Amino acid sequence: METAAKKQKLVVIGNGMAPGRALEHLFEMAPDTYDVTIFNAEPRVNYDRIMLSPVLSGEKEFEEIIIHGDGWYIKHGITLYKGHRIIGIDREAKTVTSDAGTTESYDKLLIATGSVPFVLPVPGNNLPGVLTYRDLDDVNAMLLAAQSRARAVVIGGGLLGLEAAAGLKSRGMDVTVLHIMPTLMERQLDPAAGYLLEQAVEGRGIRVMTKASTKEIIGQNRVEGVLLADGTTLPADLVVMAAGIRPNALLAKEAGLATNRGIVVDAGMRTSDPEIFAIGECAEVGGQCYGLVAPLYEMARVVSAQLADDADAKFVHSETPTKLKVTGINLFSVGDLGEGDDRQEIVLRDAAAGVYKRLVLRDDRIIGTVLYGETSDGAWFHDLTKKRTDISEMRDTLIFGQSYQGGSPLDPMAAVAALPDDAEICGCNGICKGKITGAISGKGLTSLDDVRAHTKASASCGSCTGLVEQLLALTLGDSYNPSAVTPMCSCTDLGHDDVRRLIKAKKLKSIPAVMQELEWKTSCGCAKCRPALNYYLVADWPDEYADDYQSRFINERVHANIQKDGTYSVVPRMWGGVTNSRELRAIADVVDKFAIPAVKVTGGQRIDMLGVKKEDLPAVWADLGKAGFVSGQAYAKGLRTVKTCVGTDWCRFGTQDSTGLGIRIEKFMWGSWTPAKVKMAVSGCPRNCAEATCKDVGIICVDSGYEIHFAGAAGLDIKGTEVLGLVKTEDEALEHVVALTQMYREQGRYLERIYKWAKRVGLDEIRRQIMQDEVKRRGYFDRFVFSQTFAQVDPWSERVSGVDKHEFQPMARIGYQQAAE
Amino acid sequence: MNWIEIGTINDIPRRGARCVNTPNGRIAVFRTMEDQIFAIDDHCPHKGGPLSQGIVHGASVTCPLHNWVISLETGKALGADEGSVKTIAIRLDGDRILALLELAAMAAE
Numbered sequence: 029m030e031t032a033a034k035k036q037k038l039v040v041i042g043n044g045m046a047p048g049r050a051l052e053h054l055f056e057m058a059p060d061t062y063d064v065t066i067f068n069a070e071p072r073v074n075y076d077r078i079m080l081s082p083v084l085s086g087e088k089e090f091e092e093i094i095i096h097g098d099g100w101y102i103k104h105g106i107t108l109y110k111g112h113r114i115i116g117i118d119r120e121a122k123t124v125t126s127d128a129g130t131t132e133s134y135d136k137l138l139i140a141t142g143s144v145p146f147v148l149p150v151p152g153n154n155l156p157g158v159l160t161y162r163d164l165d166d167v168n169a170m171l172l173a174a175q176s177r178a179r180a181v182v183i184g185g186g187l188l189g190l191e192a193a194a195g196l197k198s199r200g201m202d203v204t205v206l207h208i209m210p211t212l213m214e215r216q217l218d219p220a221a222g223y224l225l226e227q228a229v230e231g232r233g234i235r236v237m238t239k240a241s242t243k244e245i246i247g248q249n250r251v252e253g254v255l256l257a258d259g260t261t262l263p264a265d266l267v268v269m270a271a272g273i274r275p276n277a278l279l280a281k282e283a284g285l286a287t288n289r290g291i292v293v294d295a296g297m298r299t300s301d302p303e304i305f306a307i308g309e310c311a312e313v314g315g316q317c318y319g320l321v322a323p324l325y326e327m328a329r330v331v332s333a334q335l336a337d338d339a340d341a342k343f344v345h346s347e348t349p350t351k352l353k354v355t356g357i358n359l360f361s362v363g364d365l366g367e368g369d370d371r372q373e374i375v376l377r378d379a380a381a382g383v384y385k386r387l388v389l390r391d392d393r394i395i396g397t398v399l400y401g402e403t404s405d406g407a408w409f410h411d412l413t414k415k416r417t418d419i420s421e422m423r424d425t426l427i428f429g430q431s432y433q434g435g436s437p438l439d440p441m442a443a444v445a446a447l448p449d450d451a452e453i454c455g456c457n458g459i460c461k462g463k464i465t466g467a468i469s470g471k472g473l474t475s476l477d478d479v480r481a482h483t484k485a486s487a488s489c490g491s492c493t494g495l496v497e498q499l500l501a502l503t504l505g506d507s508y509n510p511s512a513v514t515p516m517c518s519c520t521d522l523g524h525d526d527v528r529r530l531i532k533a534k535k536l537k538s539i540p541a542v543m544q545e546l547e548w549k550t551s552c553g554c555a556k557c558r559p560a561l562n563y564y565l566v567a568d569w570p571d572e573y574a575d576d577y578q579s580r581f582i583n584e585r586v587h588a589n590i591q592k593d594g595t596y597s598v599v600p601r602m603w604g605g606v607t608n609s610r611e612l613r614a615i616a617d618v619v620d621k622f623a624i625p626a627v628k629v630t631g632g633q634r635i636d637m638l639g640v641k642k643e644d645l646p647a648v649w650a651d652l653g654k655a656g657f658v659s660g661q662a663y664a665k666g667l668r669t670v671k672t673c674v675g676t677d678w679c680r681f682g683t684q685d686s687t688g689l690g691i692r693i694e695k696f697m698w699g700s701w702t703p704a705k706v707k708m709a710v711s712g713c714p715r716n717c718a719e720a721t722c723k724d725v726g727i728i729c730v731d732s733g734y735e736i737h738f739a740g741a742a743g744l745d746i747k748g749t750e751v752l753g754l755v756k757t758e759d760e761a762l763e764h765v766v767a768l769t770q771m772y773r774e775q776g777r778y779l780e781r782i783y784k785w786a787k788r789v790g791l792d793e794i795r796r797q798i799m800q801d802e803v804k805r806r807g808y809f810d811r812f813v814f815s816q817t818f819a820q821v822d823p824w825s826e827r828v829s830g831v832d833k834h835e836f837q838p839m840a841r842i843g844y845q846q847a848a849e
Numbered sequence: 850m851n852w853i854e855i856g857t858i859n860d861i862p863r864r865g866a867r868c869v870n871t872p873n874g875r876i877a878v879f880r881t882m883e884d885q886i887f888a889i890d891d892h893c894p895h896k897g898g899p900l901s902q903g904i905v906h907g908a909s910v911t912c913p914l915h916n917w918v919i920s921l922e923t924g925k926a927l928g929a930d931e932g933s934v935k936t937i938a939i940r941l942d943g944d945r946i947l948a949l950l951e952l953a954a955m956a957a958e
Contacts, residue, residue: 552864552882555904555911555918578864582902582913590913594899839856839867839878842950 035063038335039124039132041114041279042140043068045077045488046308046324048095050138053332055104061336064106065132067124070163071111073098077163078321078456078489081353084167084195086533117283119301136303136335139280139291143273143309143319148183152245158267161192170268174199178265181205181254183242185212187352189270190225193234194354196268198534204262205229206240206254208271216350216361220377221400224384228357275310275317290317295342297331307331313343321456321488322348349410349455351403351491356545360406363396363413364388371395376427385427392420405429407495408443411451444498453495456488464496468503476500517556519548524777528564537569539576553579560778563665566701567773570815577832583663586835587823588645597638598648600657601698604672604690604710605633614655622648632669632707634660646836649824658698658822665779666701667708667769670694671719675712675729684729686712689758693765699820700812703776703785706769721749724782725765730754734761738768738794739786747783750791753799767808768798770815774808852940852947858886859944866901866910871950876937877901878946879921881908886939887921888948894919894932 040047043066051064068074074096082088101108112126117137125131145160147153159169173180174196182193185207197203205212211222212229226236241257245267253263275290286292286300290312297305297313307327309319318324326343333341349362365388367373376385381401387409388396393416397409408430412419425432431443447453449462467473467482479496480487486496501508515521522530527546536542539561543553553561558579565573577585588596602611615635619627625639640648649659662668670693673679675686690710709720710727720726722742726749728735733756740749752768755761771794776785786794797804827835855869861880868891869876877891877900885908891901898914908921918927924936938949 550907552906554906555916558904558906578862578905581904586902590899590902592896592914594897594902834860834862834867838870838875839860840854840869842853842855842869842871 036061036135037133038062038064038136038138039134040064040066040138040140041124042066042142042308042310043070043074043108044140044142044308045074045095045321046328047138047140048074048328049325050140050307050328050332050335051104051106053329054335057332057338058336062136064104065109065134066101066106067109067112067114067126067130067132069111069113070165072164073101073108073110075164076488078353080161080164080167081191081195083164084170084192085198086195087530090164114279117279117304119283119304122303134303136305138331138335139299139304139306139310140308141276141279141310144276145269146272146274147269148242148271150242150244152247152251153269155245155247155251156249157247157251157265158245158269161188161268161270162273170196170266171199173266174201176265178202179204179263180266180268181262181264182268182270183254184270184272185209185236185238186215186270186272187213187350189268190229191353192268192270193229194232196266197232197234200535201266203233204235204237204264206242206256206262207236207238208241210238212236212238213350213352213361216398217359217400218365218386218398220375220386221359221361221384221398224382224400225352225357225359228382232356273309273319275312277310277312280306280310288312288315295330295344296334296339297327297343298334305331305334314345316345320348320350322346322458325457347410347413349397349406351455351489353489353491356547358399358401358403360399360403361397362406362410363394365396365398374423374427387427389419392418392423394419404443407451407453407455407492408447410455411447414452441498441502444495445502453499454483454485454488454492457484459483459485461499464499465503468500473500474504474508516560517554519543519550519553519557520546522546524560524780527561528568528775528777531564531568537565537572538574539565539579559584559665563701563703563778567815570818584665585832586642586645587649587659587661587663587827588640589663591638593639595639595641596645597636597662598640598645598652599630599634599636599660599662600652601660601694602634603694604670604687606672606687606691607635611655611657614652614657618648618651621651624648630662630669632662633671634662634669636662643836643838646828650828653822653825653828657824659824661698661823664701665704666699667694667697667706669707669709670697671707671709671723673710673712673717675710679712681715682712682729683731684712684734684758686710686718686727686729689727689729689734689761690718692758693762696762697766697769697812697816699822700769700773700816701819702769702773704779704781706772706782708765722746723749725768727761727765733757736761736764736768739783739791741781741783745783750786752795763805763809764798766812767805768794770808770812771797773812773815850949850951853950855946855948857944857946858884858941861886864905866903866905868901869948873951875899875901876948877910878939878948879905879910881905881921885921886941886946888937888939889919889921889924890935890937892934893917894926894934895930900934 076093076095079093112128114124115127116125123131123133145162180196180201180203182189182205185205193203193205211219212225230236243257244255246253246255251267253261255261277287277291280291281287291306291310293299293306293311293313297307299306308324330341330343347363352359372389374387383401386398387394394413399406422433447461451461453461464483464485473479486493516524542561562576562579583589588598622644624637628636630636670690672687672690676682706724708725709718709723711718711720712729722740726737735754736752737749738752741747772782861867864882866877866879875891876888878888891899893900893912895917898912900910902913903910909918911918917930920927925933940947
């Protein structure tokens with residue numbers, strides 16, 4: 029056994045994606061070699077900076093883009109100083125010092141200070157309201173500004189600027205993009221593709237001004253507008269500068285290291301001081317600085333090898349494809365797109381379909397690719413470029429893509445299957461097909477998350493996720509279960525939670541809008557997704573959404589329960605299960621008049637009339653309505669019954685007015701739609717005659733107040749309730765029950781009963797929000813009350829008055845006489 | 850077989866259906882999102898559920914009783930289920946809907 033050598037001290041300045049990746053490699057290659065200390069100027073852990081745009085647009089939460097949680101630092105024994113900016117490097121003493129006064133010594137130092145946004149040197153550029161787009165703090169500042177739904181001007185029509193503009197737009201701001209060049213993203217796109225992109229961006233309601241040179245940011249105490257060189261003034265409450273980045277080499281320069289645009293390093297990522305390395309956007313290697321993640325990860329690989337004493341590891345320049353992360357805009361660009369006498373090009377345009385493809389060729393080889401609208405062949409074209417494949421044989425059909433070569437079928441799976449093992453799948457991480465399929469079969473991986481964890485493929489920008497899933501399907505065959513997230517139905521790959529989140533984030537307010545924006549695969553959905561979407565929209569936009577009856581199940585469309593023979597059953601409300609002779613007489617009369625074949629008392633303390641013909645429904649309701657009945661909604665994914673016992677009115681054990689509370693709750697909450705049915709009960713004492721402890725929500729009255737229960741079930745599953753908490757007064761009981769129901773309305777998946785929802789989100793979390801967090805509880809309560817102002821319309825009286833009367837009568841009756849004519 | 854007028858397009862909501870009662874039983878007439886009109890027997894091949902009461906999506910309907918999905922074009926059950934329901938030929942004359950119905954035999958009574 030060898031004696032453990034003393035560990036060397038590695039200090040890392042910066043905690044972005046490049047050093048995070050380098051440390052991962054290092055711990056793999058040379059564990060226990062270094063004691064690592066990281067100084068992070070940002071007060072947080074390492075996250076995926078590329079995914080800030082989805083956070084801005086609301087498609088992702090910050091928690092979803094964290095690369096290394098706190099646990100990772102602990103596991104590897106890393107000391108992480110959050111919010112410490114290094115202000116000096118003493119190369120003599122081999123120490124670094126932070127702005128908080130912490131000094132650490134190092135054996136090896138890794139500088140990864142990234143870049144700083146370029147701020148236009150114009151007057152007013154430091155006014156409050158002028159932001160850059162670089163880190164989570166910038167995103168949070170933009171989100172704050174977006175709440176006012178005011179006007180934003182984004183300076184810069186490149187990748188970052190357009191993503192920022194799309195994000196701000198989806199947050200409800202009025203957005204203008206200023207770009208100094210004649211077309212957008214001119215560094216990555218040719219003018220034709222730039223023009224198409226401009227059209228698409230404007231199609232989203234974002235104004236684009238090209239050849240717009242900013243002269244001044246105007247405003248007294250904060251930004252009020254932008255003045256252009258041509259004299260135009262644009263009013264603005266927020267200005268985002270996204271006009272490029274500069275390598276952050278200041279610290280290195282002050283320490284006397286060789287710097288140019290960036291910190292000059294050799295191919296081994298070593299600076300002019302052999303003990304100091306630099307990687308990431310701050311580094312300049314071979315005269316070039318990099319901003320896309322793929323070369324930065326390559327630097328990480330090289331530096332970790334060097335730190336593990338592999339002196340041969342060298343950084344090699346390669347072209348990286350560019351992709352825009354704006355949902356619904358597909359764009360791929362790589363290589364040399366310039367024109368020249370020695371070059372030829374192949375162009376395909378389909379204006380109607382919004383497709384533009386251009387390949388730049390030299391000596392029968394592809395040197396540049398622009399794809400707009402239809403980008404699935406990007407990986408293949410890029411692969412041909414990297415391998416310098418002679419394309420003269422397939423030149424006539426080349427532009428149509430891989431599936432048109434050699435007569436192979438138009439199947440995307442076949443296209444992926446045909447890719448060679450060394451074809452690059454994940455551009456960000458430089459992962460080729462063979463490495464992914466090898467990991468899947470070699471390590472027994474079965475899910476996308478597994479592949480991401482083991483190979484990093486699709487773990488950064490995520491745009492190759494589809495390809496990776498196809499590789500999983502190819503390698504595993506039928507045993508591949510596409511993802512842990514079960515899609516809502518076969519019309520979409522999104523799960524219920526994603527759909528609910530995106531409806532809110534993108535402010536989608538109709539079923540066609542949801543299907544369009546979330547790229548539904550069918551023209552008008554199916555019987556699974558349509559009722560779910562209808563519910564989500566009703567719940568999220570009670571005042572604005574127009575209920576789509578054609579997307580409701582028949583019972584909710586005709587407000588009765590369909591029976592096996594096509595007749596219906598009708599259940600009027602009996603508040604709290606209490607009735608009287610007048611009501612009973614009215615029911616008896618209706619039963620006689622319409623010859624209703626069966627009458628039954630339900631488990632929810634009311635009366636069911638079964639076997640009503642559909643044509644008779646409006647007349648049955650009209651008669652019941654005259655007696656004061658409203659629909660019992662015994663068919664609804666909504667509030668059904670509130671069962672009660674007789675409480676203090678009659679019972680010698682009763683502790684509170686359980687009947688009165690039950691009626692109060694039912695009158696307050698009837699008409700509300702919920703993800704699945706909601707049955708409630710109020711018992712007047714712990715003997716629990718109303719069986720409140722197997723309901724979705726139940727209340728047990730006790731001497732000291734009201735014990736609120738929830739998450740019970742007595743159907744397919746039998747489950748006793750959980751205790752939410754004890755409150756003192758009837759008013760509090762009502763408020764807590766209503767808030768709980770609203771929380772469920774906002775978070776539940778369609779057809780998910782309360783007990784399943786509660787299991788999913790956690791009982792403690794529900795208790796915390798409803799019992800302890802008064803602000804949250806009040807918020808839920810108020811939103812429920814607001815929603816009820818649109819919900820408490822008796823559907824029966826509405827139908828009796830003629831709404832949707834087409835539902836109830838045949839369109840025609842073809843009789844014998846007519847046929848004889 | 851006769852072409853018999855059974856109503857107009859506007860009588861049926863988009864993604865909806867209406868019934869027509871005939872001596873040979875009830876038929877369900879559907880209007881899709883794209884304004885195509887189809888007619889089939891209002892009787893699911895599974896347990897006889899009223900297909901006219903189902904949710905209409907694309908050119909198919911989901912039965913309200915047990916969620917069988919029936920193609921409006923062919924009358925055949927889609928997916929794993931097997932069975933089919935009779936389709937009725939439809940002709941449009943402007944907004945008017947005409948159905949090819951077999952009524953002569955009954956009319957002789």
